[in-house]
Amino acid sequence: GAGVSQSPSNKVTEKGKDVELRCDPISGHTALYWYRQSLGQGLEFLIYFQGNSAPDKSGLPSDRFSAERTGGSVSTLTIQRTQQEDSAVYLCASSTPYLPEAFFGQGTRLTVV
Amino acid sequence: GQQVMQIPQYQHVQEGEDFTTYCNSSTTLSNIQWYKQRPGGHPVFLIQLVKSGEVKKQKRLTFQFGEAKKNSSLHITATQTTDVGTYFCAGGSASKIIFGSGTRLSIRP
Numbered sequence: 001g002a003g004v005s006q007s008p009s010n011k012v013t014e015k016g017k018d019v020e021l022r023c024d025p026i027s028g029h030t031a032l033y034w035y036r037q038s039l040g041q042g043l044e045f046l047i048y049f050q051g052n053s054a055p056d057k058s059g060l061p062s063d064r065f066s067a068e069r070t071g072g073s074v075s076t077l078t079i080q081r082t083q084q085e086d087s088a089v090y091l092c093a094s095s096t097p098y099l100p101e102a103f104f105g106q107g108t109r110l111t112v113v
Numbered sequence: 114g115q116q117v118m119q120i121p122q123y124q125h126v127q128e129g130e131d132f133t134t135y136c137n138s139s140t141t142l143s144n145i146q147w148y149k150q151r152p153g154g155h156p157v158f159l160i161q162l163v164k165s166g167e168v169k170k171q172k173r174l175t176f177q178f179g180e181a182k183k184n185s186s187l188h189i190t191a192t193q194t195t196d197v198g199t200y201f202c203a204g205g206s207a208s209k210i211i212f213g214s215g216t217r218l219s220i221r222p
Contacts, residue, residue: 031209031210033210035212040217041214041215042119042122042199042201042212042213042214042215043156043201043212043214043215045211045212048209050209056209091155091156093156095210100144100146100158100161100205101146101148101158101161102146102156102158102203102210103158104155104156104157105155106155107155
């Protein structure tokens with residue numbers, strides 16, 4: 001596609017439910033990042049995928065968070081047993097070694113009630 | 114692990130005043146990138162610096178990369194209301210981009 005696509009754009013879920021957030025990176029981009037941004041705050045790194053290498057999961061805040069990237073393309077971020085503090089905008093970005101910058105999606109705004 | 118720190122966290126200025134945000138890395142970077150996030154939007158790439166001591170300008174924005182390639186700054190001259198947003202630096206190392214925490218700029222008209 002023309003850009004990084006994230007779905008859904010908004011998600012409201014009840015505390016304790018599981019949610020899945022999807023990211024479609026730009027075609028051919030080997031690197032994919034997930035970030036979390038709370039209201040008015042900076043970017044909190046969650047996880048990084050690069051090609052076929054083992055992902056860098058060092059930013060995942062707890063074992064309720066997991067992510068996978070199938071076929072080196074689409075990625076899914078799963079949050080189990082959601083808590084109110086998980087409410088934030090979840091941003092996905094992708095990049096290629098041939099261009100310097102990361103391209104961000106519009107984000108998924110998650111609200112846990 | 115590698116960290117990229119950015120200060121200040123917030124800056125509130127009068128329109129027409131200058132603004133500067135600073136970025137420091139715990140390790141030497143191969144490049145530094147700057148992004149701008151408008152309120153309600155997502156970060157958008159502004160520029161990349163690669164060379165030690167490099168300085169680049171985009172209209173009223175001046176970007177610098179330190180001699181040791183561990184720090185960088187973004188300076189905006191004579192701010193305008195369109196400059197409102199959060200400015201992020203991002204350090205490139207190997208194949209990974211590490212973002213700073215960002216500086217949120219607000220402006221009094």
